[in-house]
Amino acid sequence: MTRISLGESITMTARNKPDAPSFLFPDGGQHTFAQTNARVNRLVSALRAQGIGRGDRLAVFSLDSHRYVEIVLAALKLGAVYVPLNYRLRRGEIDTLVARAAPVAFCYDVRYTDLLAGLPDAHPSIKLFLAMNGDEPEYEALLATGTEAEPPVVASDEHVIGLAFTSGTTGLPKAVLQSQRMMKAIVTEQVVEYRMRPDDVRYAAAPTFHITGICQLLMCVAYGTPSLILPQFDPRTTLDFLAADRLTAVFLVPTMISTVLALPDVHDHTYDRLRLMYYGASAMSPNLLRRAMDTFRCDFLNAFGAGTEAGLQAVLTPEDHRAALDGRPELLGSIGKPAFGVALRIVDEDLNEVPTGEVGEIATRSDMVMDGYLEMPEETERALRGGWFRAGDLGYLGENGYLYLAGRKKDMIVRGGENIFPIEIESVLAEHPAVAQAAVVGVADEHWSEVVRAWVTLRDGATATAEELAGHCAQRLAKFKVPAEFRFVDALPTNASGKILKRELRTWN
Incomplete structure (x- = not known):
């Protein structure tokens, strides 16, 4: 059976909305979907000419940019595997992860040139070492050698298209095998749960190297709505875009919300176009949440999950937040109910379901779950035992059916x-x-x-x-x-x- 590949999302959107903006930049510039698709196709053609194709790994070490998203989209069209690397890593950590991933291409931000000196010599797998920016970007020179012809579809749902390292730093790093099936499911899930609308203009402050960041950008590409792209989260720029009514929805983690709320002019605006602020990555105190709700006066949504390995798991909806303000404040301490298409249980060490109100480990099953860890069968078996994914998050179900987080098992x-x-x-x-x-x-x-x-x-x-x-x-x-x-x-x-x-x-x- 022939299925739509994730890489085709930009192709279809470019045909349906060629002149609509795909990416907005802080300097006022923008790219259209037609421009983005043309650039992605040129990159696909140029990489193929370099001998890079299905199954090859492309590592990216960079701040956020439209070029970062183009590399991911090109990898999806190639059937290659993109390897996002945290730009805060030290050189020794980079060497460890590159040795594990063995990428054939390494794309990097020139601000890290000194940090990455000698990397290709240390890792013979790297055949293409590509500066993404700078005065005369090698990336743009490579793009100029390609053609805009639409490439054939080569990726299937069972193919691994992403290799992402978990944030853990103890022991051998875990490299998560992310299939096209998984990534497509996450994108679809977000369209549903994050309340996408045709007139949306969104900003996700999660970095592109994190699955939350890249999947929200892919969500907007697939749905045909523009995304604001900043190199890194900047509270001043974020507030300026919100105050100018240029954004309809934003994703921020609680620390970012707190930082924006600390700006002296945050209460000087009405945020008329903002309709949704959604948050995740860590718990937000009810006190901070109430301050944010009082300030921005939009809908709020809490997204909880194990993104790198299992996508979205539970959602506290805008309706739940409104109910909390209408006399059910206990809901603000909850992370909601299972997300669309997610089976969720609270279990003990033997995967037995624990009684309501008792703390246990959160276990889920869905199409958003990873294929496992690269060359780590015992870790894979532990995480996916019995078909249920467990990340070590502890929680309990209240009598009201809502899920309450109790922290990390290791914490x-x-x-x-x-x-x-x-x-x-x-x-x-x-x-x-x-x-x-x-x-x-x-x-x-x-x-x-x-x-x-x-x-x-x-x-x-x-x-x-x-x-x-x-x-x-x-x-x-x-x-x-x-x-x-x-x-x-x-x-x-x-x-x-x-x-x-x-x-x-x-x-x-």
């Missing part, structure tokens, strides 16, 4: 035999008016085995003491959950997706 703190879930303490700390962000970790203790340490950043101009925050927690939490230690810092460590890096916090004193 759970065991103090004197009592299990403590950091997210519960973090939510309480976030309710304090002086607290901007909080992250809780366990630290070794001779008597208790582990005790709770809270890392806290304060809002601009605010003050708070450890004693004050401990008293705030003691009024709302059992005594054993109250942090034994507080550490005040100017900023918490985050990755490019905005997630707080607890593994780093565990190394801080």
Whole structure:
């Protein structure tokens, strides 16, 4: 049976809406869908002339740009495998991942030229080492050698088209095998759950190297709506586009929302065109969420998932958010109900379903689940045992049928035999008016085995003491959950997706 390939999405949209904008740029420029498709076809032709085709791997190490998306679309048309790399990596980490992926092409941002010096010599698999930007971009020179003829369809749903490394840093890096079936399902899922409309203009602040970022760009390409592309998230530029009524929907992680809300003129605008702000990647405190809802006065949606490995898993819809404001505030602590086409269970170590209200591991089945990990059969079997994907996220189902997150399995703190879930303490700390962000970790203790340490950043101009925050927690939490230690810092460590890096916090004193 002949199926539509994901690479054809730009082809079909370019035919249906040739003059409609595909990408908007912060300097006021734009590309149309016809321009984008022509550039992608030229790249496909040029790469084929270099001997690159189906199954070959193309690594990208760059900030976000239209060229990044063109490389991914070209890989999809080639049936090649794109390998997105986190641009925050150090050289040793890059070498490790490149050795694992063995790409034939490596496309990079010239700002990282010194960091990447000698990379092709160290990795013989690299045949094409391509600068994407600069004064005379090699990328554009390569594009000029190609033709705009539409290439034949070569990718099938069972083919692996993406090889993405998980954010974990312990042990051998896990490379996730992402099939076309998986990526198509994620794009379709987002069109449904993220409430796409023909008049949309969207911005997703997730970096393109992350599956959340690239799939939202592919979603807009497939649906035929423009996307704003910024090299990196910038709160000032984001607010300017929102205030100018140039965006209808934005995806931001909670730390980004908090940063935008901290801008001095955020309350000076009405945001008439903004209809949806959706968030994910980490939990958002009810206090921050209420501030955002009061400021932007649009619909909100919480998207929860294990994107790199399993796509979207649960959604707290705009209707749920409105219900919370109408007398059901407990819903703001939830991550919603299973997403469209997702089977979800809360299970124990033996995959037995646990009773309502009991904490267990979140397990899902859907077409958005990965094919496994590259050359790691034991890790694959553990994650996909019994046909159910498990990422180590803990949660429980309330009597109301909504899913509540209890943190990561590896983040759970065991103090004197009592299990403590950091997210519960973090939510309480976030309710304090002086607290901007909080992250809780366990630290070794001779008597208790582990005790709770809270890392806290304060809002601009605010003050708070450890004693004050401990008293705030003691009024709302059992005594054993109250942090034994507080550490005040100017900023918490985050990755490019905005997630707080607890593994780093565990190394801080």
